Amino acid sequence: MTDLAAALGVLRRIDSGQSVADAVLLAAHDLLYARIPRRLGDSSMRRLAEILVGRGVVPKPGDYDGKWWLWWPKSGRGPCRDCGKTRSLTRYSARFGHEYRYLCARCRSTERKQIAEQAEELLSTPGTHSRCDAVPTPASTAGSHPAETAPVGGTVVSPPSDDDWDRYVRRLHELLAALEWAGYEMPEEWDTDFDPHAGALLFTSLWRGDGCVGVECRPQQGVLALQPFEDVTGDWPDSYSLLEHSIEIPVAQSGQQAIAAVTAATGQLGLLDAAHVHVADSAPPEAKQEFAMRRIRRIFQPAATFRQLPLTDVLQEVTENEWLSAYLDWVVGMAGRDVAPDLVPDAAALGVAAWCWRNNTAVEDHHLETDVMMARVNIAVTRITQQHVCPIEGIDWDSIRDALMDPQWALPDGTLVRSLFGRGWTEVASTVTAELDRWRRLDHEVLGPETTLILMSIGGSTSYTDSWWGQGRWRSMCRRIIDDATAAGLSLPAPYDQRGPDALLADLDAPDQVPDTVLDWLIDLPDTGRDGPRGLRMNRVTRPPQHCWDPYGLTDHNP
Incomplete structure (x- = not known):
């Protein structure tokens, strides 16, 4: 003692x-x-x-x-073993001939490339043997001579000044604003380097829950690279990569153009929506059970913190709430069983629209005359909920209720929403109000804002909303449907048969502003035949990307 x-x-x-x-x-x-x-x-x-x-x-x-x-x-900040620079560090295991070591992301990337090159050389040279423990350190690679100038695009540039680095970081955060809004943790400090061939470099790993994506920015080349996360050493057994392949996005444009390009690319990759992840079939039962328990802890630990109660007490209270327990069984446990417990504001807005307006209410009992009109109202509801969802403060249930119950609430063409339901509006209004009030009480008294946002994010990421406007993949889904239609020889709906597919894609960013004929065409492509291309209703492109969690670290005795 x-x-x-x-x-x-x-x-x-x-x-x-x-x-x-x-x-x-x-x-x-x-x-x-x-x-x-x-x-x-x-x-x-x-x-x-x-x-x-x-x-x-x-x-x-x-x-x-x-x-x-x-x-x-497993991680920290300090001098990297290989380059000696103070950076964010990750501990890598003593495997494949290496010792335990703390490396920055840049040196780890260099090490991986060197291992891959040695392996390729081994395979191409009969009779040779690999010696992983002889891999040279990257002391003579990127960042070892900060005073050097760098040829970028054939032009020799000088190393950035401190003001340049600050400007690069500010711009990088602007470029990644959509990812930050979608729940990714931005680093307090970026790892930096100056490469003789690439110029200035900024890099890190962006995490959202257990999902990860690598980011490398080369501002003097005007390139932002998104890369898969590799846990080849098993140091992050609970992690999974949110990308399978690396992509490079041109970001040399000034103003909003580059930001729009990054938002479009990350949306197409599904990075702006909640992740869908399943356990590898080869995983042992205990690993699958741990995966499920970890998901429960991630959903409800914020509620326990909010209530200042043990997690077990909160879980007991949740299971004793018959209505909430039913939501967890069906929406979280069945329809959304593969949805990661990510906090994604846009997905949460869709969750409110799906489970406080469209489902669990009288809206379906008073279905409007056409699917196009139902889609327009869904979009109107989603627009309202988006305005009242904040990743910090949570969901403003009272403001959502007031907006949806406003007698003057109307579609963009001026049509009052209440008029569309006729005499059924009284029942619709009553049941929607009851559902919103129920969630408000649960939010304020039982769950707290963070757990409520997670549950709504899961609710907005099921097959019920796969084809809805409001998710990050919307533009890429529309692009695919348009491309499939034109490839099959189908005519675009007027006036886009004259204006062209790019104009249609741009206008579909606000689908509630296009004519009924255009929205109807998007939902169900006409005259396609049994095996023809499909619109939103039956197109596989509306299915989100699937990720696999392979619990390598839980089935290996090495940490």
């Missing part, structure tokens, strides 16, 4: 801003390891280890009986 108190004294000195030498920190850590049982000293050792990583002090592979990875952090 005296040793534990001594180590805690070192931590208190650090927290109070006092200067403590690396040797003193390491001695405190080693004292805990030697004298205190793990169950007592573990948290203090973890904290000391985090500080040491930040200072570039990392154990050798055999230190602490070779088990130091059990409490040293």
Whole structure:
């Protein structure tokens, strides 16, 4: 206990801003390891280890009986082993001939390329053998000579100034605004480098829950690259990549053009919508059970924090609520069983439209005369809910109710929505109001804003809303339907038979503004035959991308 108190004294000195030498920190850590049982000293050792990583002090592979990875952090910020620059670091396992090491994303990328090149050389040279432990460090690669100039597009440029770096970061955050709105965690600091061939580089991994995508920006080349996340070492067993292939997006345009290009590309890839992920068929039953339990924890832990109650107490209360339990069984557990518990404001808006307007109310009982008119009203409801969903403050249920119940609420052509339902409006209004009020009470009294947003995001990401306007993939779905139709020789609806497919695609960004004939054409392409192209109603393109979680780390004894 005296040793534990001594180590805690070192931590208190650090927290109070006092200067403590690396040797003193390491001695405190080693004292805990030697004298205190793990169950007592573990948290203090973890904290000391985090500080040491930040200072570039990392154990050798055999230190602490070779088990130091059990409490040293998987990630941190400090000097990279290979380039020596202070950056965001990830710990990689002692596999494939390597030692445990903390590397920045850039050096890890270089290491992977070198391994791949060696493997390719091995395959092309009979009789040779690979030596992964002989991979050279990237000390002579990107970033090792910051004073060099870089040829970019045939022009020699000077290394960026501090003001240039600040400008690059600000622009990068503008370019990625759609991803940030869709729930991705933006880094407080970007890793940077200056490459003799690429110029300035900014890179990181963007996480949303357990899904990840790599980002690399080359501002002097005008390129933003999105890359798959690779966990080849098994250090992130709960993770999955949100991309299968790398793409490059030109971002040299000024103003909003580049932002629109990034938004369109990320929307087409499904990155702006909630992720759909399933467990690999080869996973053992215990891994599948852990996946399901982790999903439950991610949904309801924010509610427990909001209520300041143990998670088990919140789950008990939720299961005892008959109506909420039914929603969880059907929407979350069945229709949305593969939807990740991501907090996506646009998906949450669709969830409100789907489950507080279209379903669980009298709206379906008073179905409007045409599917086109139902679609127009759905879009109008979604537009209203989008205005009152905030990732920080949650859902403003009262404002949504007031807007939907406003007697003057009308479609863009001036048609009052209440008039479309005739005498049925009284029942529609009553049931919609009841549903919104029910969710408001659950939000304020049981779930809290974050869990409610997650549940609505899942509700807005099921097959019920796959073809609805309001999701990130909308433009790419319309593009595919138009391309399929023109490839099959179908005529575009007037006036786009004269204006062309690009004009139609642009106008479909606001489908409630196009004529009925155009919206009807989009929903069900005419005269296509049994095997012809399909509109929104029956097109496979409306199905979201599917990701696979392969729990490699849970079936391997190496951490």
